[in-house]
Each structure stands twice: as C-alpha cells, then as structure tokens.
Amino acid sequence: MRTIAALLAATILTAPAYAAEPVFDAMRVSQDVKTLSSDAFEGRGPATRAEAKTIDFITTQMKAAGLQPGGPGGKWTQDVPLLMSDIVGTPNIALHIGGTVRPLTQGQEIAARAALNGQTRVDLKSAPLVFVGYGVKAPERGWDDFKGADLKGKIMVVLVNDPDFEGGEGDFGGKTMTYYGRWTYKYEEGARQGAAGVLVIHEYAPASYGWATVKNSNTNTMFDIVRAKPMAEHVPLEAWIQRDLAVDLFKAAGMDFDAMKKAAQKKDFKPVALNATLDASYAVKAQTIVSHNILGRLPGKTHPNETVIYSAHWDHLGIGQPDAKGDRIYNGARDNASGIASLLELGRAFAHAPRTDRSIVFLAVTAEEKGLLGSEYYGASPVYPLATTAGMFNMDNMFGQGAAKDFTISGVAKLGLLDLLVAEGTKLGRVYSPDPRTETGGFYRSDHFSMAKQGVPAVSYKPGIDLVNGGVARGRALGDAYTKDRYHQPADEWSADWDLSSVGPDLTLLYNAGRALADSRSWPEWSADAEFKAKRDETAGQRK
Known part of the structure; x- marks a missing residue:
C-alpha cells in the first residue's frame, strides 16, 4: 500500500511542464482534500461562511494552475439563485x-x-x-x-x-x-x-x-x-x-x-x-439566497466555441446533528473533496500541456447534496452552449481504496462517451466493469444526470473495485464499510493512511479520454434507445 508517508519522498512540489503524458502528484491531491475537508471549512455548506472560504481556495488553486476565469463576464463564478x-x-x-x-x-x-x-x-x-x-x-x-x-x-x-x-x-x-x-x-x-x-x-x-x-x-x-x-x-x-x-x-x-x-x-x-x-x-x-458554481477554463486553439467539461461538486452537508462522538461537522473528504482535488489536478495537467483544439472547462458545482441543484442550474442556464458541449466527465468520491484493475461509472448508460472511456482504459490495461450496484440508482445521483437530461453526453467516473491489492472481495468490503460507517456522516474525514495508488491511474485515464475528445472532431451520441437521445437530437444542426 502506498500511503502518504511512503509517497512523501517522491512528491513533486512544483507543477512540471507537462507534455502529452502528465505526471499526477498524489501528495498534492491529498493535501487539497485535507484542506477542503478540514474542520476549518465546516463541511462546505452552501450559503454558509464556509462557501466563501471554499470558493476562495478553489479559485486560488485554479489561478495558480494557469486556468482562466470561466464564469459569465470573465468571473470565476456563476451565480446560482436557490430557495x-x-x-x-x-x-x-x-x-x-x-x-x-x-x-x-x-x-x-x-x-x-x-x-x-x-x-x-x-x-x-x-x-x-x-x-x-x-x-x-x-x-x-x-x-x-x-x-x-x-x-x-x-x-x-x-x-x-x-x-x-x-x-x-x-x-x-x-x-x-x-x-x-x-x-x-x-x-x-x-x-x-x-x-x-x-x-x-x-x-x-x-x-x-x-x-x-x-x-x-x-x-x-x-x-x-x-x-x-x-x-x-x-x-x-x-x-x-x-x-x-x-x-x-x-x-x-x-x-x-x-x-x-x-x-x-x-x-x-x-x-x-x-x-x-x-x-x-x-x-x-x-429565503432566496445566491450560491455559486465555480468555473476555470482553457480556451481551445482551433475550436474554442466547442467544450469538454470536467465537473465535481464542492459542497457537502455542512454542520448538522452530532454523531455518537458529538462531532457535528460533516467534512465530506471523499464526498466530495476528493472530486474537487481531482478536478484541480486535471486543471494543472491541461494548463501545462499543449493546448487542446476544443476548450476545456473545469466546473465545480454547488448544492449537489441538496438535489444536484448547481448542475441543474448550469444545465438550464449554461455558460457555454450545450449544443456544442461534446461531453462531460463528472467526478464524485474518487479515491481512498487503492489502485484497481478496472473502472466503472455511476449507473447504466449507453453512449459514445463511455465507448471512448473504455477505449482509453484499454490502452492503459484497465477494464471497464459495469456498475455492480445498479439497484442504487447511481445514474440519477450525480451531477452528470443534470446534463444528461439536457441531452449532453455525460458520465460520472468511478474508480474500480477489483483492487490490485485484494481483488474484488476487498474492494467490495471497503466500499460497503464506507457506505455504512462514513457516507454522509461526520466520519467522512481525510486520513493519512489512505492508499493513494489509484490517483495516478484514474487521473491519467480521465485526462487521456478528455484530451482525445477535445482534440477530435467527433460528437459522442446516445444509443438509439437512450431516454436522452431525443433531447440531444434537437440541436444536431448546431454541431459540425
């Protein structure tokens, strides 16, 4: 197991000048999770004092990475009115x-x-x-x-x-x-x-x-x-x-x-x-309040009006009822500081690599825990046209169990974007495993669903459960234990004992898939029997 302590000596403290093959810094990703899920961020509840703190951290990291403000009017944020x-x-x-x-x-x-x-x-x-x-x-x-x-x-x-x-x-x-x-x-x-x-x-x-x-x-x-x-x-x-x-x-x-x-x-x-x-x-x-989505962007060099989105939700449950230990802060380390840390690391990789043909947007959405509201608002009021958004890769609850031989997505989806992900996974020796628990309705529980409803090809990436260390049995056991003992509980906290060996492989796969799509002229489609195909087809004439 490659723990944080074991990785310390190999930490890359400054962002390298990436070529086509970036090296992802697991220690830096872990540190971002540790910061965002610390008690100082009070569980990242929307419309709390923690929201401003969270926005400041994410935008500071995006700016340092070399991203440009991607919100309306050249801002880093998009206003999201909420009840x-x-x-x-x-x-x-x-x-x-x-x-x-x-x-x-x-x-x-x-x-x-x-x-x-x-x-x-x-x-x-x-x-x-x-x-x-x-x-x-x-x-x-x-x-x-x-x-x-x-x-x-x-x-x-x-x-x-x-x-x-x-x-x-x-x-x-x-x-x-x-x-x-x-x-x-x-x-x-x-x-x-x-x-x-x-x-x-x-x-x-x-x-x-x-x-x-x-x-x-x-x-x-x-x-x-x-x-x-x-x-x-x-x-x-x-x-x-x-x-x-x-x-x-x-x-x-x-x-x-x-x-x-x-x-x-x-x-x-x-x-x-x-x-x-x-x-x-x-x-x-x-009362009506205003929360915020956060957007960083790298304009495409030849087709800047076409977009590939990486997304993750920045919010968690904030401060709530105490657990048996009296802890009232729902830190949300894996759910979903891990997704935001992954989003930031991907932003760093793309910013230090040759520019893609299509634009890349790094979207951190609010109020996922309240019903996918930040992504729903973006889907209804997009900053970049949905008709020319080629696809969306969402990240939610990204790591903590270790490197896996496989990978999956939330729920069941039939679309060309998944075919692309599978093809890129194959090149890396990774096998796609269908969601083993489709009865949980995972497809409807992450922010990609808001975009899918608008017709945009979208998936929510999930690390695999066939672990290099322990196989499927250990992967399933660790997943079940997390759901039972930590999911949406104050115990979802950062740990120095996390196995970070999945960070590099998972981010490499996501990077390669997004780059392949951003440098292509392809427009992934939904399958003929997908409930989202008709919505996508309405805008077919706007894609060339």
Whole structure:
C-alpha cells in the first residue's frame, strides 16, 4: 500500500511542464482534500461562511494552475439563485394510530425535510395516511399505483426503489433502478397527485444506505432551485420514516407489512387506507439566497466555441446533528473533496500541456447534496452552449481504496462517451466493469444526470473495485464499510493512511479520454434507445 508517508519522498512540489503524458502528484491531491475537508471549512455548506472560504481556495488553486476565469463576464463564478429553507425549532409531528397518539421525534422515527414549496408554516391536522405501494405512475410501462385514488389532503406512504427490486425482474428492468425508484420522484409524484405529504419508508437494501444517512441528509437546511410554481413540485411534508414505524402502521390497520410490500410489486395493486392520521406543526424559514458554481477554463486553439467539461461538486452537508462522538461537522473528504482535488489536478495537467483544439472547462458545482441543484442550474442556464458541449466527465468520491484493475461509472448508460472511456482504459490495461450496484440508482445521483437530461453526453467516473491489492472481495468490503460507517456522516474525514495508488491511474485515464475528445472532431451520441437521445437530437444542426 502506498500511503502518504511512503509517497512523501517522491512528491513533486512544483507543477512540471507537462507534455502529452502528465505526471499526477498524489501528495498534492491529498493535501487539497485535507484542506477542503478540514474542520476549518465546516463541511462546505452552501450559503454558509464556509462557501466563501471554499470558493476562495478553489479559485486560488485554479489561478495558480494557469486556468482562466470561466464564469459569465470573465468571473470565476456563476451565480446560482436557490430557495433555502429551514425548520424553525423542533417540529411537532404525531401519528394517531387506532386512537393512540404517537409523537415522532425528528431524526429518530422520522426525518422531515424543511418545506420547499414556499410555505412559511406546515400545519397538517388529522391528515389520513394512504399506502400507495411504490408511488409510481408510468403509463409507458402500463403501471399505475394510484388507480384514480383521490389523494388531495392525504399523506402518501411509499416504498423506496422500483417494484422490481425485491424479485429482480419485471416491468422496470429488474434490479437496475429507474428514475421511478428514486425518492426524488416519489416527492414529485406526490405533488402531481395533490397530496399533503409523502412518507418514504426506509429500508437499507432498497435505499442502499442506512438511517444515519437519511437523518443527516434530510434534517438540516434544504435547498431547491428557484421555481415559478414550487407547489407544483413539492408537497408540504416530505419525509422518511423508519421501517419499524411502518410495520406498526400496517399492523394497526390489520395488515402485514411484508405481505403488502409483495402486493405492491404487482400491476393490480390498489391504494390502501391505513388506520392512522398525521398531525404536523412547525414554522419554516424560507429565503432566496445566491450560491455559486465555480468555473476555470482553457480556451481551445482551433475550436474554442466547442467544450469538454470536467465537473465535481464542492459542497457537502455542512454542520448538522452530532454523531455518537458529538462531532457535528460533516467534512465530506471523499464526498466530495476528493472530486474537487481531482478536478484541480486535471486543471494543472491541461494548463501545462499543449493546448487542446476544443476548450476545456473545469466546473465545480454547488448544492449537489441538496438535489444536484448547481448542475441543474448550469444545465438550464449554461455558460457555454450545450449544443456544442461534446461531453462531460463528472467526478464524485474518487479515491481512498487503492489502485484497481478496472473502472466503472455511476449507473447504466449507453453512449459514445463511455465507448471512448473504455477505449482509453484499454490502452492503459484497465477494464471497464459495469456498475455492480445498479439497484442504487447511481445514474440519477450525480451531477452528470443534470446534463444528461439536457441531452449532453455525460458520465460520472468511478474508480474500480477489483483492487490490485485484494481483488474484488476487498474492494467490495471497503466500499460497503464506507457506505455504512462514513457516507454522509461526520466520519467522512481525510486520513493519512489512505492508499493513494489509484490517483495516478484514474487521473491519467480521465485526462487521456478528455484530451482525445477535445482534440477530435467527433460528437459522442446516445444509443438509439437512450431516454436522452431525443433531447440531444434537437440541436444536431448546431454541431459540425
């Protein structure tokens, strides 16, 4: 294992004059992670004092690397207006189950999000609970969990993931999660149904993370892009509940939770009223703030109006509820100081190499942890035309486990950009392994998704799990341990014991793929059956 201590003697302290084959400095990358994830940066929460500190660090590093300001008007940043929402004090939430009042403690039985529909109070009284299965309405698949039920003023209780998750086959492509399985979709559909609230039942396997992650991600400050009609997108009460609470709810209604979950996996499922109502009362402080995306750029020498993007999100969860040790700072070392450090190191490499034909943009986006909001805003208000953006390589949670024989991307995608990445990987002796956990819906959980929705060929790169030291078994074990013990928890901290042997190989592959695309005249396409191809095709005439 090549630890930081072992690499110290070989550290390159100054950026070399790169030719076509740059040498990446793992120690410098690690130091950037250490800085960004230190307690001094307070978890890099958007719209906190840490945001200015983070922007200053990233722009200083970009400038020192030799990048040019890439934001509007020659600035380093792009303004991102956001709705910021906080629950004031402790929310009063209680269930009435079979004549018994059961108060719910925020962060324990329930994780309620601050309302994002523009309201300054949530006041629900005796709102009936209705189990709507997976909460999916997918006419193209012949699936409708609602069957015309009137849910206005009611609370939807839904399962997470797709109806296929448990059985592994069916109308939703088996274990691979579709967007219908994402909790974000459940809330959106609740708004379309006119519901007063949506309670997502947490279970570890279909959610792909534990309750600690749910609690930490949903009980702090919430954000959304500024919407013309926020009530059309958000119900007043958006929350998760523990599985044990759901079991009690079903039992009080004379039903077995597991039996009802099985029933919900069939097309003929119909909504079922539960023998319970919900009260919720709390104030919400909602205000519009401005966060920032950060952009560095290297103009192309022959086709400067065509762009290749490298991206990573700079934000994390900030300061939140304390863990068992009393730690309240969610440092976000791997998620995603590692991605930003990788972005900076790639910027240094391209800045000290011969200029590419197309322009390269290094985009550090805000509010990924709040719903991919910085990238969504960029996709809606791009600084550089999306029609002539050849592709995007996103980086999220980049290293810490060691060099791997393989590499992967988040989720499932069929596009020429992945073909390019595979071809460049082959040259380096790296094998592409499809995402081993497509049931987690990884494709919809990183910033490349915001660009894909706009038609731009985009992938989120992931280091492999077939480790040089320990193979797949060790890679999977380390990944599972990170998800369980560190992901979205204060324990996601920089460590001097990290194995940095993956930094060089992964950044070399990303550099080579981006350079090949930037020096080519090719325009990667989506596959014929990809849901994003039609959007891309709308702008085909603008690409030559």
